[in-house]
Amino acid sequence: MFVKSVDASSYVKSGEKLFQLLDNFVEEIGEKNVVQVVTDNGSNYVLAGKLLQAKREHLFWTPCAAHCLDLMLEDIGKIGRVKKAIQRGIKLVGFIYNHTLALNTMRKYTSKTELVRHGVTRFATTFLTLQRLHKQKNSLRKMFTSDDWLKSNTAKDPKGKRATDTVLMPSFWNDVIYTLKVMGPLVRVLRLVDNEKRPAMGYIYEAMDRAKEAIQKSFNGNEDKYRDVFAIIDRRWDCQLHHPLHAAGHYLNPEYFYANPQIDDDAELISGLYKCIDKLSANDEEVDKIHGQLEKYRRAEGLFGMNAAVRQRTKSAPTLWWKSYGAQVPELRNLTVRVLGLTCSSSGCERNWSTFEHIHSKKRSRLEHQRLQDLVFIKYNQALKERFESRDLIDPIVLNDIDESNEWLVGEEDDGAENEFVFDDDNLTWGEVANVTGANEPITFTRQNTRFRKEAASMPSSSRRIRVEEGDNEEIEDEEEEQIYKLNTSEESEGGEEDLEEMFDDDSD
Structure with missing residues (x-):
């Protein structure tokens, strides 16, 4: 629940000051009532959390799982082909929404289905942008090869030509599919830890394992395609996300414990469990x-071995299962309920800011802090009470959606877009369209590459059509791309447009 807010803007960058703030709040709530403190992953919060754990030996500090996953996605976004797909996708959507004719034409061919614009608050929004582009791939291809588009002035603009080339470029769609395959399962995990209705502490460990399995499966076990992605996941998991509470939550979730006969052989899990028991117990006798x-x-003895208890391992929420069948082990039951009832993320608290913004309008801009806090207290906790009363107390979190997160991409290769047919009753492929129109990988010049630029300018037009693959660390910059398009299309743009119009006009007659 929302208790109160503090204006910490003057000292938020100081880990020591944040520690004092958190410590005072723990003292106010009572240390025995606090199991964990979840914060952002900034270095100031890490320091504050470590200082708090050192002083308060019976509580945990944990980094926000949603933030960790967002950073994980951001790191994956720096991989060469993922970076290109994201940059091109964002620019394509931005171009369409910044030009009225392009936007109206897009809505015509997508039956008014909107694209998803990139958001700066979460890197995961880039996945949603590319996902919608992929779902509208055929509609966008039809749009950018239609007379409505090709005969417009916007299509002849350098940025319009670049948008056309992007949509007709097979390598762009190949990169989009690759990006969706590596990001999709992780975005599902992000949604899991970001929910405010059901605690995810007993599921995050399994969810991360399943996400990696889903990525591996989507590439048919071809390790070369996901090796770098797994390295990023493991690095973030080991240094930030993996925590004793996550291990204990997994071990004490009956759905996963009894399904894995070798679970006691996992030293990492057992170590995390024992650390939680030591820290959350009042004394050695309780340990x-x-x-x-x-x-x-x-051993599933006593109430744990009842037929109903066995059936409910996968049907009941883990906290409810322990409350129902843990009466013979009261100390273990109480500890387990405290662990499994925890959140993994602080993102729910971050959403308080939207409540602040809603209340702190121009008419109320002069409200004193205490009055503003009281209004937020009422609004947020009322919403929390409604979510609590409408929540599903019985059903556990289901992780099948992580297993199936890439099922809709099954059969789609990240290197086969050029072989897709333009028409169902014709052998014309989009790769052939790209070759005719020059919509392949464009040459990308850097500012240090002036010598190559001069040599390219002196080449015959046929030689200038050769495309050079972009380097992993090179930015796709507007100014440079416009120069590229002027260079590559100065002598052939009219012919390319005529070829494209003729190609599709012939087929439509």
């Missing part, structure tokens, strides 16, 4: 009791 009670859980 010893919990270790003894663990054996009943492991």
Whole structure:
């Protein structure tokens, strides 16, 4: 629930000051009532969290899982072909929405289905942008090869030509598919930890494993295609996301514990579990009791072995399962409910800012801080109460959507867009269209490449059509691209447009 807000703008960059703020708040709430403190992953918060753990030995500091996953996606976005797909996709959508004719034409061919514009707050929005582009691929291809577009003045503008080339470029769609395959499962995990209705502590460990399996499956086990992605995932998981609470949550979730006979062989899980028991227990006597009670859980003895308990392992929310069948192990049950009832993310608290913005309008801009805080207290906690009352108490979180996150891409290769047919009853492919129109990978010049630019300018037009693959670290810059398009289309643009119009006019007659 929302308790109060603090204006920390004057010292938010100081880890020591943040520690004092958090420590005072823990003191106010009562240390025995606090299991974990979740913050952003900035270095100032990391320092504050470590200082807090050092002083308060019975609570955990954990980094925000949603922020960790967002940083993971951001790192993946720096991979060469992913970076190109994102840059081109964002520019394409931006171009369409910045030009009225392009926007109206797009809406005509997509039956008024809107594209998703990139958001700066979360890197995951780039996935949504590319996902919608991919779903509208055929509609966009029809649009950019239609008379409505080709005969417009906007299509003859350098940026319009660049948008046309992007849509007709097979390598762009190949890169889009690759990006969706590596990001899709991780975006599903992000949605899991970002929800405010059901706690995800008992699921994040399994969710990350399933995300990696889904990525591996989508490339048919071709390690060369996902090796760099797995390196990024493992690095972020090991240094930021993996935490004793996540391990304990996985071990104490009956759905996954009883489904894995080798779970006790996982030293990482067992270590995390024991760390949680030590930290969250009041004394050594309670620690010893919990270790003894663990054996009943492991062997499914007593109430844990009832037919109903066995059936409910996968049907009931883990906290409810423990409350229903853990009466014979009260200390272990109480600890487990505290762990499995935890969130993994602070993103729900970040959404308080939208509440602040809604209340802090121009008419109320002079409200004193206490009055403003009271209004937010009422609004946010009322929404929290409504979510609590409407939540599903019985059903557990289902991770099948992570397993199936790339199912809609099955059969789509990240190197086969050029072989897709333009018409169902004809052998014309989009690769042939790209060759005719010159919509292949364009030459990208850097500012250090002036010598090559001069040599290219002196080449015959046929030689200038040779495309050079972009380097992984090169930016696609507007100014340079316009120079490229002027160079590559100065002698052939009219012919390319005529070829394209003729090609599609012939087929439509």
